[in-house]
Amino acid sequence: xxxxxxxxxxxxxxxxxxxxxxxxxxxxxxxxxxxxxxxxxxxxxxxxxxxxxxxxxxxxxxxxxxxxxxxxxxxxxxxxxxxxxxxxxxxxxxxxxxxxxxxxxxxxxxxxxxxxxxxxxxxxxxxxxxxxxxxxxxxxxxxxxxxxxxxxxxxxxxxxxxxxxxxxxxxxxxxxxxxxxxxxxxxxxxxxxxxxxxxxxxxxxxxxxxxxxxxxxxxxxxxxxxxxxxxxxxxxxxxxxxxxxxxxxxxxxxxxxxxxxxxxxxxxxxxxxxxxxxxxxxxxxxxxxxxxxxxxxxxxxxxxxxxxxxxxxxxxxxxxxxxxxxxxxxxxxxxxxxxxxxxxxxxxxxxxxxxxxxxxxxxxxxxx
Amino acid sequence: xxxxxxxxxxxxxxxxxxxxxxxxxxxxxxxxxxxxxxxxxxxxxxxxxxxxxxxxxxxxxxxxxxxxxxxxxxxxxxxxxxxxxxxxxxxxxxxxxxxxxxxxxxxxxxxxxxxxxxxxxxxxxxxxxxxxxxxxxxxxxxxxxxxxxxxxxxxxxxxxxxxxxxxxxxxxxxxxxxxxxxxxxxxxxxxxxxxxxxxxxxxxxxxxxxxxxxxxxxxxxxxxxxxxxxxxxxxxxxxxxxxxxxxxxxxxxxxxxxxxxxxxxxxxxxxxxxxxxxxxxxxxxxxxxxxxxxxxxxxxxxxxxxxxxxxxxxxxxxxxxxxxxxxxxxxxxxxxxxxxxxxxxxxxxxxxxxxxxxxxxxxxxxxxxxxxxx
Numbered sequence: 001x002x003x004x005x006x007x008x009x010x011x012x013x014x015x016x017x018x019x020x021x022x023x024x025x026x027x028x029x030x031x032x033x034x035x036x037x038x039x040x041x042x043x044x045x046x047x048x049x050x051x052x053x054x055x056x057x058x059x060x061x062x063x064x065x066x067x068x069x070x071x072x073x074x075x076x077x078x079x080x081x082x083x084x085x086x087x088x089x090x091x092x093x094x095x096x097x098x099x100x101x102x103x104x105x106x107x108x109x110x111x112x113x114x115x116x117x118x119x120x121x122x123x124x125x126x127x128x129x130x131x132x133x134x135x136x137x138x139x140x141x142x143x144x145x146x147x148x149x150x151x152x153x154x155x156x157x158x159x160x161x162x163x164x165x166x167x168x169x170x171x172x173x174x175x176x177x178x179x180x181x182x183x184x185x186x187x188x189x190x191x192x193x194x195x196x197x198x199x200x201x202x203x204x205x206x207x208x209x210x211x212x213x214x215x216x217x218x219x220x221x222x223x224x225x226x227x228x229x230x231x232x233x234x235x236x237x238x239x240x241x242x243x244x245x246x247x248x249x250x251x252x253x254x255x256x257x258x259x260x261x262x263x264x265x266x267x268x269x270x271x272x273x274x275x276x277x278x279x280x281x282x283x284x285x286x287x288x289x290x291x292x293x294x295x296x297x298x299x300x301x302x303x304x305x306x307x308x309x310x311x312x313x314x315x316x317x318x319x320x321x322x323x324x325x326x327x328x329x330x331x332x333x334x335x336x337x338x339x340x341x342x343x344x345x346x347x348x349x350x351x352x353x354x355x356x357x358x359x360x361x362x363x364x365x366x367x368x
Numbered sequence: 369x370x371x372x373x374x375x376x377x378x379x380x381x382x383x384x385x386x387x388x389x390x391x392x393x394x395x396x397x398x399x400x401x402x403x404x405x406x407x408x409x410x411x412x413x414x415x416x417x418x419x420x421x422x423x424x425x426x427x428x429x430x431x432x433x434x435x436x437x438x439x440x441x442x443x444x445x446x447x448x449x450x451x452x453x454x455x456x457x458x459x460x461x462x463x464x465x466x467x468x469x470x471x472x473x474x475x476x477x478x479x480x481x482x483x484x485x486x487x488x489x490x491x492x493x494x495x496x497x498x499x500x501x502x503x504x505x506x507x508x509x510x511x512x513x514x515x516x517x518x519x520x521x522x523x524x525x526x527x528x529x530x531x532x533x534x535x536x537x538x539x540x541x542x543x544x545x546x547x548x549x550x551x552x553x554x555x556x557x558x559x560x561x562x563x564x565x566x567x568x569x570x571x572x573x574x575x576x577x578x579x580x581x582x583x584x585x586x587x588x589x590x591x592x593x594x595x596x597x598x599x600x601x602x603x604x605x606x607x608x609x610x611x612x613x614x615x616x617x618x619x620x621x622x623x624x625x626x627x628x629x630x631x632x633x634x635x636x637x638x639x640x641x642x643x644x645x646x647x648x649x650x651x652x653x654x655x656x657x658x659x660x661x662x663x664x665x666x667x668x669x670x671x672x673x674x675x676x677x678x679x680x681x682x683x684x685x686x687x688x689x690x691x692x693x694x695x696x697x698x699x700x701x702x703x704x705x706x707x708x709x710x711x712x713x714x715x716x717x718x719x720x721x722x723x724x725x726x727x728x729x730x731x732x733x734x735x736x737x738x739x740x741x742x
Contacts, residue, residue, distance in 0.1 A: 022651070026659040034667060040686045041671050044497055047681040065530065076680070091537060093714050094700055110530065117533045124539025125703045127546055129678050134534045135504075141530040159487045159510050161503040164461060166493025174496050186662075194655050282567050283393045285658045289563075290401060297408045302676070304498060306421075306467075307414040326464055333494040340463045 009213060009221030016198075017191060017225040027191070031183045031233055032240075035176075039245065042175045046132040048076040052090045052099035054083075059107025061116060064144040069100065074136055091123050098122045098133050110148075165333040176247045177332040178301040180237045181263075181325050185295070188230035188264050190288055192271030195222055197284030200275075215363055219356075223268050230264040231257075241332070251331030255341045259327045262348040266320035269355025276362035295321045323347045372590060380586065380594040388568075388598050397564050398606045402556040406610060409552040410545055410618045420502055422468040423450040423457035430477020432485070439513040440470060445505045454490070467492050468502035485514070538707045549618050550702045551675030553610045554695055555666065557633060560603040561640025562647070562665035563658070569595060569648035570657035588737060592730070596641045600634075607633050614706065624705030628715060632701045635719040638726025639694035640665070645733035669695040675703075697721040 018024050051069065055062055070078050079096055081087050087099040101119040109116040120137055122130035166173045199205035208218055238256070241247050249256075274287040296302065298312065299321035305313055316322045326344045330336030388394045424437055441448050449466050450457060460466045471488035479485045489506045491499035539546045572578040581591065611629065614620045643665060651657040671677065672686070673695035679687055690696045697718040704711055 020653070020656075022653070022656050026656055030659060030663045034663070037686065037689065038667070038671050040683050041677055043677055043681050045681050046678050049680055061530065092708065092711050115529050115531050117531055120532050120534045122534055122536050124536035124542065125547060125700075125707055126678070127536065127539050127542045128544060130534075130536055131542060134532065137532050137534075141532050145530040159489050159503075159507045161489045161491060161506075163491045163493035163499050163503075164458075166496060166499070169493055169496040169499055171496050174494060190655075190659070194658075198655070280393075280571075281654045282391075282571055285567060285654070286393045286397055286401075289559075289662075290396070290404065294404065294408055294412075297412050303413045304495065306498075307418055308412055312412055329494045330462070330464070334462045336462060343463065 005213060006217050006220060009217050010224040013195065013221045013225050014228070017195060017229070027187055027229055028233070028236075031187055032236070034183055035179055035237065035240065038179060039172055039175055043171050044128075044132075045074075045171065046097075046129045046136075047074050049074060049098075049129075049133060050077045050079055050096045051075055051133075052079045052081040052087060052096040054081040054087050054099055054101045056104050057102040057106035057108075059111065061107050061110040061144070061148060062102045064148055065100075065102075065118065065140065068140045068144045068147070069137075072136060072140065074133075087121065091121060094123065094125075096123075097126060097129060098137070100137070170247075172245060173247050173333060174329070176237075176241045176245055177328040178299075178325060180234065180241065181299065181321055181328050182296050182301060184230050184233045184237070184260070185263070185267050185321055185324075186292055187233055188226040189267050189271045189292060190285070191226040191229055192222070192268050193275045193278075193284040193288045194281060195225065196272070196275035197278050197281045200278075201280050209366070215360065219272070219360060219363065222272070223265075226268050226271070227261070227264050230267075231260060234260045247332060249332050250335035252335075255336070255338060256331050259324065259331070259341060259345055259348075262345055262352065263320055263324040263327075265352040266348045266355065269352045269359060270320070272359030273355050273362070276359050276366070295319050298322065299325050301325060317347065318351065320348055320351055372587065376586060377590055377594065380590070381597060384594050385598045385601075388602060391568075394564065394568075394602070398560055398602050399609065401559065402553075402606050402610050403613070405552045405556055406549060406613050406618070409548040413548055414544065419445060419447045420468065420498060420505075421447045421449045421466045422470060422502065422506075423452065423460055423466045424448055425454045425457055425469055425471045426451060427474045428472050428476035430480075432477040432480040433472045435517075436472060436476075436487070436510070436513055439509055440506075443505075443509050445509070458490075461490070461492050464492070467495070467498050468506065470506055480517075545618055546620060546707050547675060547703055549614045549620055550706050551673070551699065553607065553614065554636075554673060554675065554698050554702055555669050556606060556610055557603055557636055557698070558640055558665050558669040558695060560599060560606055561637050562644040563661045565596070565599050565641055565644025566647040566651075566657045566661040566665075567654060569645065570651055570654045573648065573652035574654055588734060592645060592734065592737070596645065599641060599644075600637055603637050603640075604630070604633065620706050622706055623709035625710050628701075628710050629705050632698065632705060632715060632719060635722040635726070636694060636698040639722055639729050642726050642729025642733055643694075646729050646736055649733055649736040668693045672696065673699050675699045694722055694725045697725075 017027075053066055053069070055066065066078070069075060079090065081090060081099060087101065090096045090099060099121045101121070103119065106116050106118070118137075118141060120134065122133060124130060163169050196205065199208065238249065242249050270291060271288070274291065275284055278284045278287055298305070298308070298316045298319050305316050305322060308316065323344045327336065327341055330340060330344075422440070424440060426433055426437055440446055450460055454469060454471060457466065457469045461469060469490040471490065473486070473488060476485060476487070487506075487510055489503050491502045493499050536542055569578075572581075607629075611622070615622050644661065647657050647660050647664070651660060672679075672690045672693050674690070679690050679696070682690070701715045701718045704714055
């Protein structure tokens with residue numbers, strides 16, 4: 001009897017979410033579009049930059065430097081600049097990210113065996129890109145110096161680097177497992193929060209409360225759609241990511257699914273706590289947004305958790321995304337063993353237990 | 369019937385303004401959320417790497433190897449957490465406890481005496497940025513150590529070299545805050561302009577109060593203006609607060625003029641508000657409106673506007689997509705007005721582009737709003 005009632009409730013909830021064609025489409029199509037678009041946008045490399053050259057010297061060293069610069073795969077165009085004023089304007093108007101300047105001394109210094117300085121002005125508004133461009137220019141400086149001496153640029157042997165888990169340091173190998181975490185989380189959280197808020201706004205939630213359904217049946221019914229939609233999206237990505245993006249999935253699927261379920265339960269719990277507080281869909285959406293943005297920014301996707309100040313790292317511990325991001329990256333790229341998956345799963349269990357209990361208590365106090 | 373009536377216009381405007389002020393969620397999004405976002409971008413998102421945890425596998429026990437281990441331990445870039453064999457340290461790398469392993473191979477001391485001395489660096493490629501940081505700085509530690517040993521022995525180094533002397537204009541300390549905080553302000557403007565507007569007006573459609581208004585003699589343009597103006601004012605208020613925080617809490621310079629800032633942000637609010645109106649008129653459903661506003665407003669503002677990721681580095685077709693994102697034209701002037709100063713050659717084309725998008729969205733929204741009840 002209880003089973004039948006619960007099933008009916010779950011069926012009703014699924015219908016409520018999926019009945020509207022547009023809502024159905026918004027749950028599947030935008031997440032896929034995001035995956036495609038953002039996977040190609042999120043790159044921390046700097047490519048196709050335009051660089052200005054202001055050359056007041058003329059000799060072998062400066063022309064070697066310029067020709068290596070022009071040949072760099074990261075540089076799109078070299079723009080000739082003929083006065084300090086033009087250099088200032090090119091930077092100010094963001095025509096170039098950097099101007100390389102050779103003064104009259106440059107080739108003379110090099111010819112007499114001194115270290116020659118190349119002055120480089122960079123656009124500090126784009127400080128991150130500017131730093132990466134400096135690194136490219138350093139490399140060009142070293143190799144053009146070496147080319148002119150026909151020798152190797154460094155003292156002794158260089159260290160040999162081996163990148164485990166991602167040999168070519170493909171940024172997309174990092175982005176894809178992270179996007180899975182963010183996008184699945186976003187759809188699960190918004191479905192949870194909206195479905196309760198919608199009924200409250202329309203007044204049908206009170207009708208549910210006075211029906212013969214137990215509170216636990218109502219809550220389980222409310223949890224079913226986000227869980228199923230989250231799992232559906234996760235499965236979709238699990239297929240699309242290795243197939244179309246060549247990112248390997250080396251871990252065990254048997255570890256992946258339980259971890260996804262725990263992650264979704266933790267998020268649903270958080271969503272339930274929010275929806276117990278709000279009265280309208282608008283408040284629900286805003287509440288979700290206020291949670292989702294900090295969660296994503298503090299998950300380690302935008303920048304490593306290690307770089308954050310200590311107190312923020314502590315706050316990040318209660319963020320389900322932070323824990324599942326480690327599991328997702330680990331299972332895709334590192335074939336993470338059970339021990340490590342467990343070590344990152346128990347915080348999810350804890351978050352789910354605390355939030356779901358809190359939500360149940362809040363709803364119960366509403367009834368009374 | 370559709371003529372403009374100043375009194376009616378004022379009455380409607382007052383009604384809309386009251387509606388906003390009385391709704392606590394508006395205050396939340398216009399004033400609390402900006403604070404949260406600014407603090408997250410100011411403190412939480414940090415692209416300037418601090419000390420990285422590594423392990424060292426020392427397979428050689430010569431004096432040279434011990435001295436190199438010492439160099440890594442005293443480096444300000446690394447935090448040596450563990451020593452041991454590669455298989456053992458490999459497990460720490462998998463679990464994420466360390467981000468790299470330095471392997472000092474057998475016979476390292478002998479090789480150093482002969483003038484060589486390579487080490488192996490194993491990185492955690494699952495976080496590519498940290499990985500290239502580890503390999504770059506590990507090589508730096510090693511090279512400095514070699515140079516210091518040579519200097520001790522009085523060996524000069526040979527040929528002349530070319531050396532770059534970089535100067536970073538506008539931001540000599542290279543603080544990533546200088547572009548993250550203006551970026552956060554752009555996101556806040558998108559939130560208020562597009563998200564909040566779309567949501568609030570979709571609610572009126574859902575509840576049927578919109579039809580009540582359409583039944584009155586108010587004209588369409590008048591009606592749209594009364595909907596948009598309060599949010600415009602709200603967004604500008606939020607912008608002032610954000611700018612004050614940027615300057616007084618995060619220490620950003622403000623080298624441009626307030627007038628330029630006002631013009632730039634106002635120009636951006638046109639497409640943002642127009643988009644919000646369009647979404648609400650086209651969907652008439654809060655849930656769908658919220659999802660579409662997130663997808664077409666917030667996420668592109670974050671990912672495709674050029675504030676987190678360089679547009680020039682994206683594939684060609686994504687670069688073309690960015691031209692259709694109004695936030696793309698907001699980021700360069702906004703960053704400039706804070707850290708560089710007024711530069712009208714940069715401002716005017718961007719302002720013009722944003723206004724064009726604004727007109728476009730308003731026309732679409734105008735056409736999407738039904739003039740009579742079906």
